Amino acid sequence: MNNITLIGIDLGKHSFHAHCQDSSGRKISHKKFTRTKLFEFLANTPPTTVVMEACAGAHFMARKIQQLGHEAKLISPQFVRPFVKSNKNDFIDAEAICEAASRPSMRFVAPKTETQQAMKALVKVRESFIRDKVKTTNQMHAALLEFGISLPRGTAVIKRLSLVLADNDLPRYIVELLMKLHAHYLYLVEQVKDIEKSLQQILKQDEASQLLLSIPGVEPITASVLAAQLGDGKQYRTSRDFASSTGLVPRQYSTGGRSTLLGISKRGNKTLRMLLVQCARTYMMHLDSKEGHLADWVRKQLTQKHSNVVACALANKLARIAWAITTEKKAYYC
Incomplete structure:
Protein backbone atom coordinates (compact mmCIF):
# COMPACT_ATOMS: atom_id res chain seq x y z
CA MET A 1 0.00 0.00 0.00
CA ASN A 2 2.83 2.42 0.83
CA ASN A 3 4.39 1.90 -2.60
CA ILE A 4 1.37 3.19 -4.52
CA THR A 5 2.18 6.40 -6.37
CA LEU A 6 -0.60 6.42 -8.98
CA ILE A 7 -4.16 5.10 -8.98
CA GLY A 8 -6.27 4.97 -12.12
CA ILE A 9 -10.02 4.59 -11.61
CA ASP A 10 -12.48 3.61 -14.31
CA LEU A 11 -15.72 5.24 -13.15
CA GLY A 12 -19.09 3.55 -13.35
CA LYS A 13 -22.57 4.14 -12.02
CA HIS A 14 -22.42 1.52 -9.27
CA SER A 15 -19.00 -0.14 -9.62
CA PHE A 16 -15.49 1.31 -9.85
CA HIS A 17 -12.35 -0.45 -11.11
CA ALA A 18 -9.02 0.74 -9.68
CA HIS A 19 -5.54 0.07 -11.04
CA CYS A 20 -2.66 0.83 -8.65
CA GLN A 21 0.99 1.14 -9.68
CA ASP A 22 4.31 2.25 -8.23
CA SER A 23 6.75 4.95 -9.36
CA SER A 24 8.27 2.65 -12.00
CA GLY A 25 4.88 1.96 -13.59
CA ARG A 26 4.68 -1.63 -12.28
CA LYS A 27 1.21 -2.86 -11.34
CA ILE A 28 0.74 -3.40 -7.61
CA SER A 29 -2.93 -4.37 -7.57
CA HIS A 30 -6.26 -3.93 -9.27
CA LYS A 31 -9.66 -4.36 -7.70
CA LYS A 32 -13.35 -3.69 -8.22
CA PHE A 33 -15.14 -1.53 -5.62
CA THR A 34 -18.57 -0.21 -4.81
CA ARG A 35 -18.77 3.54 -4.22
CA THR A 36 -18.65 3.16 -0.43
CA LYS A 37 -15.81 0.63 -0.50
CA LEU A 38 -13.81 2.83 -2.89
CA PHE A 39 -13.91 5.77 -0.47
CA GLU A 40 -12.91 3.43 2.39
CA PHE A 41 -9.96 2.17 0.34
CA LEU A 42 -8.80 5.69 -0.56
CA ALA A 43 -9.21 6.87 3.03
CA ASN A 44 -6.81 4.13 4.17
CA THR A 45 -4.31 4.78 1.36
CA PRO A 46 -1.41 7.22 1.90
CA PRO A 47 -1.75 10.47 -0.10
CA THR A 48 -1.09 9.82 -3.77
CA THR A 49 -2.27 10.83 -7.26
CA VAL A 50 -5.68 9.55 -8.37
CA VAL A 51 -6.59 9.87 -12.04
CA MET A 52 -9.97 9.42 -13.74
CA GLU A 53 -11.59 10.15 -17.07
CA ALA A 54 -13.56 13.41 -17.22
CA CYS A 55 -17.02 11.89 -17.55
CA ALA A 56 -20.35 11.84 -15.69
CA GLY A 57 -19.77 12.13 -11.95
CA ALA A 58 -16.02 12.67 -12.33
CA HIS A 59 -15.97 16.21 -10.92
CA PHE A 60 -17.90 15.12 -7.81
CA MET A 61 -15.50 12.21 -7.33
CA ALA A 62 -12.50 14.53 -7.76
CA ARG A 63 -13.76 16.84 -5.01
CA LYS A 64 -14.40 13.93 -2.64
CA ILE A 65 -10.98 12.40 -3.34
CA GLN A 66 -9.27 15.75 -2.71
CA GLN A 67 -11.02 15.93 0.66
CA LEU A 68 -9.37 12.58 1.51
CA GLY A 69 -5.94 14.16 1.00
CA HIS A 70 -5.15 12.82 -2.48
CA GLU A 71 -4.34 14.75 -5.64
CA ALA A 72 -7.20 14.21 -8.10
CA LYS A 73 -6.66 14.61 -11.84
CA LEU A 74 -9.09 14.27 -14.74
CA ILE A 75 -8.18 13.33 -18.31
CA SER A 76 -10.30 13.79 -21.41
CA PRO A 77 -11.45 10.32 -22.64
CA GLN A 78 -10.07 11.01 -26.12
CA PHE A 79 -6.54 11.11 -24.67
CA VAL A 80 -6.99 7.80 -22.83
CA ARG A 81 -8.32 5.78 -25.77
CA PRO A 82 -4.95 5.38 -27.58
CA PHE A 83 -3.48 3.66 -24.49
CA VAL A 84 -6.12 0.90 -24.29
CA LYS A 85 -4.31 -2.38 -25.05
CA SER A 86 -5.94 -5.04 -27.22
CA ASN A 87 -9.34 -6.11 -25.87
CA LYS A 88 -11.29 -3.63 -23.77
CA ASN A 89 -12.58 -4.14 -20.25
CA ASP A 90 -12.85 -2.01 -17.13
CA PHE A 91 -9.50 -3.04 -15.63
CA ILE A 92 -7.71 -2.38 -18.93
CA ASP A 93 -9.40 1.02 -19.08
CA ALA A 94 -8.12 1.81 -15.56
CA GLU A 95 -4.62 0.74 -16.59
CA ALA A 96 -4.85 2.92 -19.72
CA ILE A 97 -5.79 5.90 -17.52
CA CYS A 98 -2.61 5.37 -15.50
CA GLU A 99 -0.55 5.03 -18.68
CA ALA A 100 -1.99 8.24 -20.13
CA ALA A 101 -1.46 10.14 -16.86
CA SER A 102 2.23 9.07 -16.86
CA ARG A 103 2.93 10.96 -20.09
CA PRO A 104 4.87 14.19 -19.33
CA SER A 105 2.97 16.14 -22.01
CA MET A 106 -0.52 15.00 -20.95
CA ARG A 107 -3.18 17.69 -20.58
CA PHE A 108 -5.60 17.45 -17.66
CA VAL A 109 -9.09 18.80 -17.00
CA ALA A 110 -9.51 21.01 -13.94
CA PRO A 111 -12.18 19.64 -11.53
CA LYS A 112 -15.22 21.89 -11.39
CA THR A 113 -16.68 23.33 -8.20
CA GLU A 114 -20.30 22.78 -7.14
CA THR A 115 -21.20 26.30 -8.29
CA GLN A 116 -19.67 25.72 -11.72
CA GLN A 117 -21.55 22.46 -12.11
CA ALA A 118 -24.80 24.10 -10.98
CA MET A 119 -24.45 26.87 -13.57
CA LYS A 120 -23.66 24.37 -16.30
CA ALA A 121 -26.67 22.22 -15.38
CA LEU A 122 -29.02 25.23 -15.36
CA VAL A 123 -27.82 26.35 -18.79
CA LYS A 124 -28.22 22.85 -20.24
CA VAL A 125 -31.76 22.48 -18.88
CA ARG A 126 -32.64 25.95 -20.18
CA GLU A 127 -31.46 24.91 -23.65
CA SER A 128 -33.62 21.78 -23.41
CA PHE A 129 -36.70 23.81 -22.48
CA ILE A 130 -36.10 26.20 -25.38
CA ARG A 131 -35.86 23.26 -27.80
CA ASP A 132 -39.13 21.94 -26.37
CA LYS A 133 -40.74 25.35 -26.96
CA VAL A 134 -39.79 25.24 -30.63
CA LYS A 135 -40.99 21.64 -30.91
CA THR A 136 -44.34 22.56 -29.32
CA THR A 137 -45.00 25.43 -31.72
CA ASN A 138 -44.04 23.21 -34.67
CA GLN A 139 -46.54 20.57 -33.50
CA MET A 140 -49.26 23.21 -33.32
CA HIS A 141 -48.41 24.51 -36.80
CA ALA A 142 -48.48 20.95 -38.18
CA ALA A 143 -51.83 20.14 -36.56
CA LEU A 144 -53.44 23.27 -37.98
CA LEU A 145 -51.91 22.75 -41.41
CA GLU A 146 -53.56 19.33 -41.62
CA PHE A 147 -56.88 21.18 -41.54
CA GLY A 148 -55.87 23.81 -44.10
CA ILE A 149 -54.85 26.56 -41.66
CA SER A 150 -51.46 28.11 -42.39
CA LEU A 151 -49.92 30.65 -40.03
CA PRO A 152 -46.63 32.60 -40.19
CA ARG A 153 -43.58 30.88 -38.75
CA GLY A 154 -42.62 31.33 -35.12
CA THR A 155 -44.90 32.14 -32.19
CA ALA A 156 -47.79 33.47 -34.30
CA VAL A 157 -49.70 30.27 -33.55
CA ILE A 158 -49.45 31.06 -29.82
CA LYS A 159 -50.64 34.65 -30.20
CA ARG A 160 -53.48 33.91 -32.65
CA LEU A 161 -54.70 30.56 -31.40
CA SER A 162 -57.89 31.88 -29.78
CA LEU A 163 -58.85 33.75 -32.99
CA VAL A 164 -58.04 30.73 -35.15
CA LEU A 165 -60.22 28.45 -33.04
CA ALA A 166 -63.08 30.98 -33.11
CA ASP A 167 -62.94 31.48 -36.89
CA ASN A 168 -62.60 27.81 -37.89
CA ASP A 169 -64.81 24.82 -37.19
CA LEU A 170 -62.29 22.23 -36.02
CA PRO A 171 -62.98 18.80 -34.49
CA ARG A 172 -63.32 18.86 -30.71
CA TYR A 173 -60.36 16.57 -30.09
CA ILE A 174 -58.08 18.78 -32.21
CA VAL A 175 -59.19 21.86 -30.26
CA GLU A 176 -58.42 20.06 -26.99
CA LEU A 177 -55.03 18.97 -28.32
CA LEU A 178 -54.14 22.51 -29.38
CA MET A 179 -55.16 23.89 -25.98
CA LYS A 180 -52.95 21.31 -24.24
CA LEU A 181 -50.00 22.25 -26.45
CA HIS A 182 -50.67 25.93 -25.78
CA ALA A 183 -50.69 25.33 -22.01
CA HIS A 184 -47.49 23.28 -22.32
CA TYR A 185 -45.81 26.14 -24.20
CA LEU A 186 -46.75 28.65 -21.47
CA TYR A 187 -45.42 26.20 -18.86
CA LEU A 188 -42.08 26.00 -20.70
CA VAL A 189 -41.88 29.80 -20.87
CA GLU A 190 -42.29 30.01 -17.10
CA GLN A 191 -39.64 27.33 -16.55
CA VAL A 192 -37.14 29.24 -18.72
CA LYS A 193 -37.82 32.43 -16.75
CA ASP A 194 -37.32 30.63 -13.43
CA ILE A 195 -33.99 29.18 -14.59
CA GLU A 196 -32.83 32.61 -15.76
CA LYS A 197 -33.71 34.04 -12.33
CA SER A 198 -31.68 31.30 -10.65
CA LEU A 199 -28.73 32.06 -12.92
CA GLN A 200 -29.01 35.75 -12.08
CA GLN A 201 -28.85 34.94 -8.35
CA ILE A 202 -25.78 32.73 -8.80
CA LEU A 203 -24.06 35.37 -10.93
CA LYS A 204 -24.65 38.05 -8.28
CA GLN A 205 -22.85 35.89 -5.71
CA ASP A 206 -19.93 35.04 -8.01
CA GLU A 207 -17.27 37.74 -8.32
Whole structure:
Protein backbone atom coordinates (compact mmCIF):
# COMPACT_ATOMS: atom_id res chain seq x y z
CA MET A 1 0.00 0.00 0.00
CA ASN A 2 2.83 2.42 0.83
CA ASN A 3 4.39 1.90 -2.60
CA ILE A 4 1.37 3.19 -4.52
CA THR A 5 2.18 6.40 -6.37
CA LEU A 6 -0.60 6.42 -8.98
CA ILE A 7 -4.16 5.10 -8.98
CA GLY A 8 -6.27 4.97 -12.12
CA ILE A 9 -10.02 4.59 -11.61
CA ASP A 10 -12.48 3.61 -14.31
CA LEU A 11 -15.72 5.24 -13.15
CA GLY A 12 -19.09 3.55 -13.35
CA LYS A 13 -22.57 4.14 -12.02
CA HIS A 14 -22.42 1.52 -9.27
CA SER A 15 -19.00 -0.14 -9.62
CA PHE A 16 -15.49 1.31 -9.85
CA HIS A 17 -12.35 -0.45 -11.11
CA ALA A 18 -9.02 0.74 -9.68
CA HIS A 19 -5.54 0.07 -11.04
CA CYS A 20 -2.66 0.83 -8.65
CA GLN A 21 0.99 1.14 -9.68
CA ASP A 22 4.31 2.25 -8.23
CA SER A 23 6.75 4.95 -9.36
CA SER A 24 8.27 2.65 -12.00
CA GLY A 25 4.88 1.96 -13.59
CA ARG A 26 4.68 -1.63 -12.28
CA LYS A 27 1.21 -2.86 -11.34
CA ILE A 28 0.74 -3.40 -7.61
CA SER A 29 -2.93 -4.37 -7.57
CA HIS A 30 -6.26 -3.93 -9.27
CA LYS A 31 -9.66 -4.36 -7.70
CA LYS A 32 -13.35 -3.69 -8.22
CA PHE A 33 -15.14 -1.53 -5.62
CA THR A 34 -18.57 -0.21 -4.81
CA ARG A 35 -18.77 3.54 -4.22
CA THR A 36 -18.65 3.16 -0.43
CA LYS A 37 -15.81 0.63 -0.50
CA LEU A 38 -13.81 2.83 -2.89
CA PHE A 39 -13.91 5.77 -0.47
CA GLU A 40 -12.91 3.43 2.39
CA PHE A 41 -9.96 2.17 0.34
CA LEU A 42 -8.80 5.69 -0.56
CA ALA A 43 -9.21 6.87 3.03
CA ASN A 44 -6.81 4.13 4.17
CA THR A 45 -4.31 4.78 1.36
CA PRO A 46 -1.41 7.22 1.90
CA PRO A 47 -1.75 10.47 -0.10
CA THR A 48 -1.09 9.82 -3.77
CA THR A 49 -2.27 10.83 -7.26
CA VAL A 50 -5.68 9.55 -8.37
CA VAL A 51 -6.59 9.87 -12.04
CA MET A 52 -9.97 9.42 -13.74
CA GLU A 53 -11.59 10.15 -17.07
CA ALA A 54 -13.56 13.41 -17.22
CA CYS A 55 -17.02 11.89 -17.55
CA ALA A 56 -20.35 11.84 -15.69
CA GLY A 57 -19.77 12.13 -11.95
CA ALA A 58 -16.02 12.67 -12.33
CA HIS A 59 -15.97 16.21 -10.92
CA PHE A 60 -17.90 15.12 -7.81
CA MET A 61 -15.50 12.21 -7.33
CA ALA A 62 -12.50 14.53 -7.76
CA ARG A 63 -13.76 16.84 -5.01
CA LYS A 64 -14.40 13.93 -2.64
CA ILE A 65 -10.98 12.40 -3.34
CA GLN A 66 -9.27 15.75 -2.71
CA GLN A 67 -11.02 15.93 0.66
CA LEU A 68 -9.37 12.58 1.51
CA GLY A 69 -5.94 14.16 1.00
CA HIS A 70 -5.15 12.82 -2.48
CA GLU A 71 -4.34 14.75 -5.64
CA ALA A 72 -7.20 14.21 -8.10
CA LYS A 73 -6.66 14.61 -11.84
CA LEU A 74 -9.09 14.27 -14.74
CA ILE A 75 -8.18 13.33 -18.31
CA SER A 76 -10.30 13.79 -21.41
CA PRO A 77 -11.45 10.32 -22.64
CA GLN A 78 -10.07 11.01 -26.12
CA PHE A 79 -6.54 11.11 -24.67
CA VAL A 80 -6.99 7.80 -22.83
CA ARG A 81 -8.32 5.78 -25.77
CA PRO A 82 -4.95 5.38 -27.58
CA PHE A 83 -3.48 3.66 -24.49
CA VAL A 84 -6.12 0.90 -24.29
CA LYS A 85 -4.31 -2.38 -25.05
CA SER A 86 -5.94 -5.04 -27.22
CA ASN A 87 -9.34 -6.11 -25.87
CA LYS A 88 -11.29 -3.63 -23.77
CA ASN A 89 -12.58 -4.14 -20.25
CA ASP A 90 -12.85 -2.01 -17.13
CA PHE A 91 -9.50 -3.04 -15.63
CA ILE A 92 -7.71 -2.38 -18.93
CA ASP A 93 -9.40 1.02 -19.08
CA ALA A 94 -8.12 1.81 -15.56
CA GLU A 95 -4.62 0.74 -16.59
CA ALA A 96 -4.85 2.92 -19.72
CA ILE A 97 -5.79 5.90 -17.52
CA CYS A 98 -2.61 5.37 -15.50
CA GLU A 99 -0.55 5.03 -18.68
CA ALA A 100 -1.99 8.24 -20.13
CA ALA A 101 -1.46 10.14 -16.86
CA SER A 102 2.23 9.07 -16.86
CA ARG A 103 2.93 10.96 -20.09
CA PRO A 104 4.87 14.19 -19.33
CA SER A 105 2.97 16.14 -22.01
CA MET A 106 -0.52 15.00 -20.95
CA ARG A 107 -3.18 17.69 -20.58
CA PHE A 108 -5.60 17.45 -17.66
CA VAL A 109 -9.09 18.80 -17.00
CA ALA A 110 -9.51 21.01 -13.94
CA PRO A 111 -12.18 19.64 -11.53
CA LYS A 112 -15.22 21.89 -11.39
CA THR A 113 -16.68 23.33 -8.20
CA GLU A 114 -20.30 22.78 -7.14
CA THR A 115 -21.20 26.30 -8.29
CA GLN A 116 -19.67 25.72 -11.72
CA GLN A 117 -21.55 22.46 -12.11
CA ALA A 118 -24.80 24.10 -10.98
CA MET A 119 -24.45 26.87 -13.57
CA LYS A 120 -23.66 24.37 -16.30
CA ALA A 121 -26.67 22.22 -15.38
CA LEU A 122 -29.02 25.23 -15.36
CA VAL A 123 -27.82 26.35 -18.79
CA LYS A 124 -28.22 22.85 -20.24
CA VAL A 125 -31.76 22.48 -18.88
CA ARG A 126 -32.64 25.95 -20.18
CA GLU A 127 -31.46 24.91 -23.65
CA SER A 128 -33.62 21.78 -23.41
CA PHE A 129 -36.70 23.81 -22.48
CA ILE A 130 -36.10 26.20 -25.38
CA ARG A 131 -35.86 23.26 -27.80
CA ASP A 132 -39.13 21.94 -26.37
CA LYS A 133 -40.74 25.35 -26.96
CA VAL A 134 -39.79 25.24 -30.63
CA LYS A 135 -40.99 21.64 -30.91
CA THR A 136 -44.34 22.56 -29.32
CA THR A 137 -45.00 25.43 -31.72
CA ASN A 138 -44.04 23.21 -34.67
CA GLN A 139 -46.54 20.57 -33.50
CA MET A 140 -49.26 23.21 -33.32
CA HIS A 141 -48.41 24.51 -36.80
CA ALA A 142 -48.48 20.95 -38.18
CA ALA A 143 -51.83 20.14 -36.56
CA LEU A 144 -53.44 23.27 -37.98
CA LEU A 145 -51.91 22.75 -41.41
CA GLU A 146 -53.56 19.33 -41.62
CA PHE A 147 -56.88 21.18 -41.54
CA GLY A 148 -55.87 23.81 -44.10
CA ILE A 149 -54.85 26.56 -41.66
CA SER A 150 -51.46 28.11 -42.39
CA LEU A 151 -49.92 30.65 -40.03
CA PRO A 152 -46.63 32.60 -40.19
CA ARG A 153 -43.58 30.88 -38.75
CA GLY A 154 -42.62 31.33 -35.12
CA THR A 155 -44.90 32.14 -32.19
CA ALA A 156 -47.79 33.47 -34.30
CA VAL A 157 -49.70 30.27 -33.55
CA ILE A 158 -49.45 31.06 -29.82
CA LYS A 159 -50.64 34.65 -30.20
CA ARG A 160 -53.48 33.91 -32.65
CA LEU A 161 -54.70 30.56 -31.40
CA SER A 162 -57.89 31.88 -29.78
CA LEU A 163 -58.85 33.75 -32.99
CA VAL A 164 -58.04 30.73 -35.15
CA LEU A 165 -60.22 28.45 -33.04
CA ALA A 166 -63.08 30.98 -33.11
CA ASP A 167 -62.94 31.48 -36.89
CA ASN A 168 -62.60 27.81 -37.89
CA ASP A 169 -64.81 24.82 -37.19
CA LEU A 170 -62.29 22.23 -36.02
CA PRO A 171 -62.98 18.80 -34.49
CA ARG A 172 -63.32 18.86 -30.71
CA TYR A 173 -60.36 16.57 -30.09
CA ILE A 174 -58.08 18.78 -32.21
CA VAL A 175 -59.19 21.86 -30.26
CA GLU A 176 -58.42 20.06 -26.99
CA LEU A 177 -55.03 18.97 -28.32
CA LEU A 178 -54.14 22.51 -29.38
CA MET A 179 -55.16 23.89 -25.98
CA LYS A 180 -52.95 21.31 -24.24
CA LEU A 181 -50.00 22.25 -26.45
CA HIS A 182 -50.67 25.93 -25.78
CA ALA A 183 -50.69 25.33 -22.01
CA HIS A 184 -47.49 23.28 -22.32
CA TYR A 185 -45.81 26.14 -24.20
CA LEU A 186 -46.75 28.65 -21.47
CA TYR A 187 -45.42 26.20 -18.86
CA LEU A 188 -42.08 26.00 -20.70
CA VAL A 189 -41.88 29.80 -20.87
CA GLU A 190 -42.29 30.01 -17.10
CA GLN A 191 -39.64 27.33 -16.55
CA VAL A 192 -37.14 29.24 -18.72
CA LYS A 193 -37.82 32.43 -16.75
CA ASP A 194 -37.32 30.63 -13.43
CA ILE A 195 -33.99 29.18 -14.59
CA GLU A 196 -32.83 32.61 -15.76
CA LYS A 197 -33.71 34.04 -12.33
CA SER A 198 -31.68 31.30 -10.65
CA LEU A 199 -28.73 32.06 -12.92
CA GLN A 200 -29.01 35.75 -12.08
CA GLN A 201 -28.85 34.94 -8.35
CA ILE A 202 -25.78 32.73 -8.80
CA LEU A 203 -24.06 35.37 -10.93
CA LYS A 204 -24.65 38.05 -8.28
CA GLN A 205 -22.85 35.89 -5.71
CA ASP A 206 -19.93 35.04 -8.01
CA GLU A 207 -17.27 37.74 -8.32
CA ALA A 208 -15.68 36.24 -11.44
CA SER A 209 -19.04 36.21 -13.24
CA GLN A 210 -19.62 39.87 -12.42
CA LEU A 211 -16.26 40.72 -13.98
CA LEU A 212 -17.14 38.73 -17.10
CA LEU A 213 -20.31 40.81 -17.53
CA SER A 214 -18.08 43.84 -18.15
CA ILE A 215 -17.01 42.37 -21.52
CA PRO A 216 -18.83 44.06 -24.44
CA GLY A 217 -21.71 41.94 -25.73
CA VAL A 218 -21.54 39.38 -22.90
CA GLU A 219 -24.88 38.82 -21.15
CA PRO A 220 -25.76 36.66 -18.09
CA ILE A 221 -26.17 33.38 -20.01
CA THR A 222 -22.78 33.72 -21.72
CA ALA A 223 -21.15 34.87 -18.48
CA SER A 224 -22.46 31.82 -16.63
CA VAL A 225 -21.17 29.42 -19.31
CA LEU A 226 -17.80 31.20 -19.36
CA ALA A 227 -17.54 31.06 -15.58
CA ALA A 228 -18.40 27.34 -15.53
CA GLN A 229 -15.84 26.60 -18.25
CA LEU A 230 -13.01 28.81 -17.01
CA GLY A 231 -13.12 28.41 -13.24
CA ASP A 232 -10.01 30.28 -12.07
CA GLY A 233 -8.45 29.98 -15.56
CA LYS A 234 -5.22 28.47 -14.23
CA GLN A 235 -5.68 25.22 -16.17
CA TYR A 236 -4.96 27.21 -19.35
CA ARG A 237 -1.38 28.42 -19.81
CA THR A 238 -2.34 31.46 -21.91
CA SER A 239 -5.42 33.15 -23.32
CA ARG A 240 -4.64 31.53 -26.67
CA ASP A 241 -4.93 28.10 -25.08
CA PHE A 242 -8.43 28.90 -23.83
CA ALA A 243 -9.50 30.32 -27.20
CA SER A 244 -8.14 27.18 -28.85
CA SER A 245 -10.12 24.96 -26.46
CA THR A 246 -13.36 26.64 -27.58
CA GLY A 247 -12.72 25.66 -31.21
CA LEU A 248 -12.40 29.26 -32.43
CA VAL A 249 -9.00 28.80 -34.08
CA PRO A 250 -8.13 27.43 -37.55
CA ARG A 251 -7.75 23.68 -37.89
CA GLN A 252 -4.24 22.85 -39.06
CA TYR A 253 -3.20 20.22 -41.60
CA SER A 254 0.47 20.96 -42.23
CA THR A 255 3.21 18.71 -43.59
CA GLY A 256 6.57 18.98 -45.32
CA GLY A 257 7.24 22.42 -43.85
CA ARG A 258 4.17 23.86 -45.56
CA SER A 259 1.49 25.32 -43.28
CA THR A 260 -2.13 24.65 -44.23
CA LEU A 261 -4.87 26.32 -42.17
CA LEU A 262 -8.48 25.24 -42.62
CA GLY A 263 -11.73 26.45 -41.06
CA ILE A 264 -12.24 26.76 -37.32
CA SER A 265 -11.74 23.46 -35.50
CA LYS A 266 -15.14 23.50 -33.68
CA ARG A 267 -13.66 21.59 -30.75
CA GLY A 268 -14.60 21.95 -27.12
CA ASN A 269 -17.84 23.34 -25.72
CA LYS A 270 -20.29 23.84 -28.59
CA THR A 271 -22.65 25.98 -26.50
CA LEU A 272 -19.86 28.34 -25.40
CA ARG A 273 -18.61 28.74 -28.97
CA MET A 274 -22.12 29.52 -30.22
CA LEU A 275 -22.71 32.08 -27.47
CA LEU A 276 -19.38 33.83 -28.10
CA VAL A 277 -20.14 34.11 -31.82
CA GLN A 278 -23.59 35.52 -31.00
CA CYS A 279 -21.96 38.06 -28.65
CA ALA A 280 -19.59 39.03 -31.44
CA ARG A 281 -22.44 39.49 -33.92
CA THR A 282 -24.39 41.59 -31.42
CA TYR A 283 -21.34 43.79 -30.88
CA MET A 284 -20.93 44.21 -34.65
CA MET A 285 -24.61 45.13 -35.08
CA HIS A 286 -24.14 48.07 -32.68
CA LEU A 287 -20.66 48.98 -33.85
CA ASP A 288 -21.66 52.56 -34.76
CA SER A 289 -22.17 53.38 -31.09
CA LYS A 290 -18.98 51.66 -29.92
CA GLU A 291 -15.65 53.35 -29.21
CA GLY A 292 -12.21 52.21 -28.13
CA HIS A 293 -9.46 49.92 -29.37
CA LEU A 294 -11.75 46.90 -29.83
CA ALA A 295 -14.25 48.85 -31.95
CA ASP A 296 -11.46 50.31 -34.09
CA TRP A 297 -10.02 46.82 -34.61
CA VAL A 298 -13.41 45.44 -35.70
CA ARG A 299 -13.95 48.31 -38.15
CA LYS A 300 -10.55 47.71 -39.69
CA GLN A 301 -11.20 43.99 -40.03
CA LEU A 302 -14.58 44.58 -41.69
CA THR A 303 -12.90 46.58 -44.44
CA GLN A 304 -10.67 43.63 -45.27
CA LYS A 305 -12.67 40.45 -44.54
CA HIS A 306 -16.17 39.01 -44.69
CA SER A 307 -18.37 39.72 -41.67
CA ASN A 308 -18.62 35.98 -40.84
CA VAL A 309 -14.83 35.74 -40.61
CA VAL A 310 -14.69 38.86 -38.47
CA ALA A 311 -17.42 37.47 -36.17
CA CYS A 312 -15.34 34.34 -35.49
CA ALA A 313 -12.19 36.42 -35.00
CA LEU A 314 -14.00 38.72 -32.57
CA ALA A 315 -15.43 35.71 -30.70
CA ASN A 316 -11.85 34.43 -30.37
CA LYS A 317 -10.78 37.80 -28.98
CA LEU A 318 -13.70 37.84 -26.51
CA ALA A 319 -12.63 34.40 -25.25
CA ARG A 320 -9.08 35.66 -24.71
CA ILE A 321 -10.40 38.75 -22.91
CA ALA A 322 -12.51 36.50 -20.66
CA TRP A 323 -9.43 34.47 -19.71
CA ALA A 324 -7.44 37.62 -18.91
CA ILE A 325 -10.26 39.03 -16.78
CA THR A 326 -10.65 35.77 -14.86
CA THR A 327 -6.95 35.30 -14.12
CA GLU A 328 -6.17 38.95 -13.35
CA LYS A 329 -9.50 39.58 -11.53
CA LYS A 330 -9.96 42.96 -13.22
CA ALA A 331 -12.97 44.30 -15.11
CA TYR A 332 -12.71 44.99 -18.83
CA TYR A 333 -11.95 48.50 -19.98
CA CYS A 334 -11.40 49.86 -23.48
